[in-house]
Amino acid sequence: MRPILNFLVPAALVFYGGCGEPFSWPRLMASKITYEYPSYRVDELADGKLLVHRPGMTDVTVDVEPIGRFCQRGPKDCSYATDQVLMQLRGP
Structure with missing residues (x-):
């Protein structure tokens, strides 16, 4: 996958820690999915x-x-x- 993804987890931890919203694994994973696959929509x-x-x-x-x-x-x-999740979402 893209090298930037390895940077996203620590960066997201810092970002979410610094804003008013509590940290959320679902939000972090949703951002990774939409970054890797911009045409996908995540709820x-x-x-x-x-x-x-x-x-x-x-x-x-x-x-x-x-x-x-x-x-x-x-x-x-x-x-x-x-x-692994991102590869599974790629589809056929």
Whole structure:
């Protein structure tokens, strides 16, 4: 994936820590998805999952909690987990 993605997690932590909104793994993952796939639309569901609308393909639900647990283990694990999700969203 793009090298910038490895930068996004720490940058997002600083950004969200500095503004009035509390940190949110779903918001962070949604921003990564829309950065990687600008034509996709992401909705945050009430249970903390994401519903990803992919043009011309079926919608996909992403469970963000396991990704957040990987990200808490460190940047290497976080990059791996987010890269796996992004590859799965690519479609056929």
